[in-house]
Amino acid sequence: MSTLRNLALAALAAAGLSAGAVEARSLDDILSSGTIRIGINPNFPNMSVRNDAGEWVGFDIDVGNEIARRLGVAVEWVPTETPQRVPFLTADRIDISLGALTRNSERAKLIDYTVPLHTEVLAVLTTEEVAGDSWRDFDRADITLANMRGNWTVEWTQQNLPNAKLELVDTMADTVRLVAQGRADAIIENIDFFMAFTKQYPDVKWRVLPDAIDVAYCAIGVGQGQANLVEVLNIILFAMHSSGFVNTSWEAHYGAPMLVPIEPEPYF
Numbered sequence: 055m056s057t058l059r060n061l062a063l064a065a066l067a068a069a070g071l072s073a074g075a076v077e078a079r080s081l082d083d084i085l086s087s088g089t090i091r092i093g094i095n096p097n098f099p100n101m102s103v104r105n106d107a108g109e110w111v112g113f114d115i116d117v118g119n120e121i122a123r124r125l126g127v128a129v130e131w132v133p134t135e136t137p138q139r140v141p142f143l144t145a146d147r148i149d150i151s152l153g154a155l156t157r158n159s160e161r162a163k164l165i166d167y168t169v170p171l172h173t174e175v176l177a178v179l180t181t182e183e184v185a186g187d188s189w190r191d192f193d194r195a196d197i198t199l200a201n202m203r204g205n206w207t208v209e210w211t212q213q214n215l216p217n218a219k220l221e222l223v224d225t226m227a228d229t230v231r232l233v234a235q236g237r238a239d240a241i242i243e244n245i246d247f248f249m250a251f252t253k254q255y256p257d258v259k260w261r262v263l264p265d266a267i268d269v270a271y272c273a274i275g276v277g278q279g280q281a282n283l284v285e286v287l288n289i290i291l292f293a294m295h296s297s298g299f300v301n302t303s304w305e306a307h308y309g310a311p312m313l314v315p316i317e318p319e320p321y322f
C-alpha cells in the first residue's frame with residue numbers, strides 16, 4: 055500500500071470518516087441541491103483566510119465563487135486541512151478541493167483532477183545585495199537560507215545545498231522578514247506564495263532568480279467517476295484563464311504575477 059494511501063486512510067480515521075467506497079455527488083446532484091461544497095485550506099494565506107469580519111477571502115475564494123456563479127449555485131465552504139483534502143473527496147464530504155492541490159500520480163489513484171488552475175514554482179527569492187545567478191550558487195558556507203519548520207523543502211535544501219546554513223521560523227511572513235532584515239540571504243521555496251509579504255519591505259530590492267528549479271501544476275480535485283463534473287469545470291477554467299480572471303486574482307492576492315502562468319488551451 056502506498057505511503058499516500060496510508061496517509062489518506064489515517065486522515066479518514068482522524069476525521070471520523072469511513073474508509074469504504076462512497077459515491078461522490080454528481081453534477082446533477084450539485085445543481086439540484088443548489089449548493090457546491092468546496093474544500094479550502096484554512097491555514098493557507100493568501101489562498102483562503104478569514105478577514106476581520108469573519109468572512110473567507112483569498113485566491114481560492116475568488117475562484118470558488120466564480121465557479122459557483124457559472125454553475126448557478128451557492129457555495130458551502132468546508133475548511134479542509136492539507137492532509138484531509140483527498141480523504142474528504144473520497145468520503146464525499148466535499149464536491150471539489152482547492153487549496154493548492156498539486157497533481158501527482160499517487161493522488162490520481164484516489165481522486166480525479168481538472169486541468170491546472172495554477173502553478174507552484176520552486177525558485178530562489180533573494181535581494182540585489184546577495185550574489186548568485188543559479189540556485190546552486192547558494193550552496194556556500196557564507197549563505198543562510200530562511201525556511202519554515204516542517205516544510206518538505208527543508209530536507210530538500212539539506213540534501214541539495216549541504217554547505218548553506220538554515221534558519222527556520224514558523225510563518226511565511228517571518229521567513230521573508232529574515233531576508234528583509236539581512237538575517238538570511240535567500241528563500242528557496244514555492245516562491246509565488248511569498249511574494250505578497252515582500253510588499254511590506256518596499257526599500258528592499260527583491261529579485262527572483264529567472265531559472266525555476268521545478269514547476270508543479272495544481273488543479274481542482276474531484277471525486278472519482280464524475281466525468282461530467284470534470285468536463286464542465288474544465289470548460290469553466292478555460293474561460294477563467296482566457297479572460298484573465300485567474301491571473302488577475304492571483305496578482306491581487308499575492309502581489310505579483312504567477313511566476314509560470316497557465317496557458318489556456320481550448321482542448322485538453
